[in-house]
Amino acid sequence: MEYSCVRINDLPDEILMIILKKMNNAEVRYSLKGVNQRLNKLVQDSTFTSRLTFVKRCSDNFFDVFPCNMMLNRFCLQILPENVLCAADYPNLYGLGLYNINEESARCLFTVFSYNALSHQSEIIQCFDDCLYLLDGRFNQLHTRCVDLIHINRPHEVENQGDLPNLKCFSLPCNLAISFYDELILPLLYRMSNLEQLGLYIEIVNTTFIDGNHLKRDIINRMPRLNQFTFHINSFMSICNPLDFSSAEDIQRTFIDFPKNGLFQYVRVISLYDEYPFEHEFFIRIQKSFPFREELTMINCKSQNEKQSYESNNGSQNLSLVEYSFLNEIAIVRVHDHYIEQFLFNTKTYLHNNVLLHINYESLQRVTHNFTRENTQINCAKINELILYGERCTNSSLQKYFPNAKICFFWSILKDKE
Missing domain, CATH: 3.80.20 (24 nucleotide stem-loop, u2 snrnp hairpin iv. U2 a'; Chain A)
Known part of the structure; x- marks a missing residue:
């Protein structure tokens, strides 16, 4: 029996699409864009253009899809327009994720980028200033916001600015302990009057002790539309006299009626x-x-x-x-x-x-x-x-x-x- 050699161009479009859908969209466009007219047409399909991801997540780390700068540069300069965020308006754009981006680049991008259509955003940023900067009111249609903070310090320049009535989902994990919870976190949450889903994954040191009463009084009762609240909050307090502090049993009782x-x-x-x-x-x-x-x-x-x-x-x-x-x-x-x-x-x-x-x-x-x-x-x-x-x-x-x-x-x- 003689072996036959089947080339990629010999496969029908339906089979090619099945194969290409198994790959990362950015890799598909990088590998096949410009090969020939038929493949150019295939990779222009909305399947490969509606979502582009340049990083892969493994455990808690992100890895570049393209292992070297030469590959990334070719993609950005030849496949996407140069300075892609500023090239046009994006009326159908609903999500944007930026990871490990430096502050200067972020400010440059978001100063000139159109925010009106953006509804979902997630990124890894360094400090609370950056978080406030990206929530200063320019994302008018933003309904989902996921922020992964390295640390939370007192902001230097940017302050809380106005309500965020369209924000429905907000998630805030922070790697390091927070000592300005009352001054920074609560005022930010109070701007989100219509929030429906909230996630807080933080550690608080020497500030308000977080028990069930605090969560009900200062967060849940102030968000009438909230229907899902996911939290992992550690409170660490330095106390001189243990008698001044509630017992473990008293603290546990403050959570008793949560399941209701x-x-x-x-x-x-x-x-x-x-x-x-x-x-x-x-x-x-x-x-x-x-x-x-x-x-x-x-x-x-x-x-x-x-x-x-x-x-x-x-x-x-x-x-x-x-x-x-x-x-x-x-x-x-x-x-x-x-x-x-x-x-x-x-x-x-x-x-x-x-x-x-x-x-x-x-x-x-x-x-x-x-x-x-x-x-x-x-x-x-x-x-x-x-x-x-x-x-x-x-x-x-x-x-x-x-x-x-x-x-x-x-x-x-x-x-x-x-």
């Missing part, structure tokens, strides 16, 4: 950190408040106060069972042994199958009595992936105790790579 508003039905990831102990009743409230959570991370080195009273009165048999119906990943690496018992004791917690567990090896060995304890054996059998932190240890009982789990040691993997 339907705010937590979309929560999938929960992180718990406190310097005060979490008692069994707290986990019951977490179960009721976040019914669809899938991932839970906890850091707490304080022992449970009520554990001894339960055991002395044989009260553990009367505890309400905490059932995690959707939980598939648990990270309890830096916790007191009491919390490992909290999750692994079948008399306290009911886990469904196929759970990924992150845990310290020595703590796990201690709590399970060197992988022989009956109270923890049922839940351990439901773990399908076990990531152990600490030195690799040879223990023949470990795999038998976790019969359905794929087991690996995290620190050992890191050392092997080094």
